[in-house]
Amino acid sequence: MDEPTEQQIHSLDARSLRGLAHPLRMRLLNALRRDGPATASRLAAKLGESSGATSYHLRQLAAHGFVEDAPGRGTARERWWKAVHQGVRFDESLLKDRDPEVRGAADLFLHEAAGQHTRELATWLGTRDEWPEEWLRSSDLSDWTLSLTPGLARELVGKMHRLLESYQELAPAADTPGVEQVRIHTHVMPVSTDGTDGTD
Template identity: 75%
Template sequence: MNEQPQDPQVHSLDARSLRGIAHPLRMQLLNALRHGGPATASQLAAKLGESSGATSYHLRQLAAHGFVEDAPELGKGRERWWQTVHMGLRFDDTLLNDRDPEVRGAADLFMHEVANHHTRELATWLGTRGDWSEAWNRSSDMSDWTLNLTPELALELIHKMHDLLESYRALAPADGTPDTERVRIHTHVLPARTD
């Protein structure tokens, strides 16, 4: 969504790869593998409430576009395990204005699915917050702010927020540190008209 330093763990979407990912189930599969680790098509089907035939087909499509790959060290016999190739995606806003209407449609679908995923994560947190410790409940945040900004100031804000978030990667506790959990952070900067 914005200009970031190149990270080998992050795949920059282009028109071809966008067509390979812009499908609700494919995006759910990729997110499930990113957050849950390697899995089989059957495991993913059970987790997502889909048929294993559908998950198998869409995993093969994701593999053809370079998003997932086999995890052969986990497979036994005919059991095929899948894992992600990259830990993140970078979306180029110019795809929303591509000359090809199919690319524009795929870009629009992709953006809506990202928003849907954020909504599902937030709803899951709200529905399960009682399962978390008091410390984690105190350490969660669901806020919104309204500022008057120019496009240039909004872009500056986005870069500063991303830089701040990136700086916390270096502070990540070592594996096995008690009470360490994966934390999801959503940022949205968008203009809103007042009526």
């Protein structure tokens, strides 16, 4: 599998962020990236939404450059959509934008991304008995606590990302026996050490 190029990663700006920062739009885009082209009705059935809602939000995603028509798949009665990019890059400066609408969209985007991680993990835990034993032995659910400076934390994140990118070069063809998509979540964040848990 080829490593994503800069053209395959979309850097969010204020305008495109406002177009993407909606729970259903983010779920639609994730589904198209992971499962390939689909129609609004197929996506509606997959996500438990109405086809009217999925059609509307797919058109909004298209207007902001996130999805487009899938060549050779559409008909006069059915429109097939595909994701334009393989991923997005979030700029932390969006959280401090002078426009409160942009700041709100940035906050919603991050919370929805975190929610997506939680849903994926819950799905794995709820269906893990359906997977072969070798996949159970190859999965991981762990956490670490380290004492780091901001500089060391950035260094750690960079090294983790480079390691993951190196495995894109090793990925076998999709039709290789035993190959499955593997989701990897990484979270690096400071935590309070004053005895509070941040939930008050």
